[in-house]
Amino acid sequence: MYSNKFGRFLFGLCSRKADAVCGLTRSDFSWTAVCRQRTLWLQRSACVETQRSAVPCHISVRSASQTTVDPDEVRRFQSLASKWWDEQGEFAALHAMNDLRVPFIRDNLLNVHTTRHPGKPLAGLRILDVGCGGGLLTEPLGRLGANVLGIDPVEQSVGTAQLHSSYDPDLHDRVCYRACTLEELSAEEEKEGHFDAVVASEPGGSLFITTINKTNLSYALGIVVAEQLLRIVPSGTHDWEKFISPVELERLLESNGFSVQSVQGMLYSPLSGAWCWTDSTAINYALHAVKLRDDPQPDQAEESGSHPEEHTAATHS
Secondary structure (H helix, E strand, O other), X not given: OXXXXXXXXXXXXHOOOOOOOOXXXXXXXXXXXXXXXXXXXXXXXXXXXXXXXOOOOOOOOOOHHHXXXXXXXXXXXXXXXXHOOOOOOOOHHHHHOHHHHHHHHHHHHHHXXXXXXXXXXXXXXXXXXXXXXXXXOHHHHHHOOOEEEEEEOOHHHHHHHHHHHOOOHHHOOOEEXXXXXXXXXXXXXXXXXXXXEEOOOOOOOEEEEEEEOOOHHXXXXXXXXXXXXXOOOOOOOOOHHHOOOHHHHHHHHHXXXXXXXXXXXEEXXXXXXXXXXXXXXXXXXXXEEEEOOOOOOHHHHHHHOOOHHHOOOOOOO
């Protein structure tokens, strides 16, 4: 599914940082309290039972020797696992990001996949949500009609995601979670099949990333201000050394067979608690890339009557 190099990069970039986002609905009660009261249930929970689910649903236990996941990050998010759906808590800014990221993913996927399904625009697509946390992105994609598999190495977060999605019957046959790493999932490619987006880097698949640029400004605002002064996110959430510039990210993606379709800057306002698009990518940005189809072998092209130049990604409109 992914090369080892790209798989390690992708997981490190998409794992539960400031780019893990947002649910569509607001809750009438404290999900933190619900999760804490049902800790035992979460620990023993397997995937929510589904009927005719298009996404295989199994829980696996990761091996520390077989993954590049940072143990310190795992411990940090274990302590926060019950708070994912507290929209006034540590992840409030991530919930607010939903207004930008979900339409960004939806619209760019619709530019690539032209089939239309009124009311469920992403119906028929399989999406992988890497570093899904408590399911803040997984659920809204499921409500848009996609079959979504959310993976995360923090079993407590996966338990929270399972519990929250179980209260919405509309998600039962479209959303599933696994406690595993991207490396483990990649090793099971034949069993799991292919995805249309990693939000799948299969031919024609889309990759969506929202992350933080590696600049002095991003350090000042993303770590000093957001973590230490305003405490918008928990202290230790960000590691500046793991930030990546759009230029570096695009270079890495292109070396792994992707074509970057769009890059858009994002800006968060602590005063309004809302996100907006901006021309500047100096702090946060969203990126959509498409996996180029592999060129067919000469004999294959001859048999099918196709030409290598036809195997290209859709251009951004």
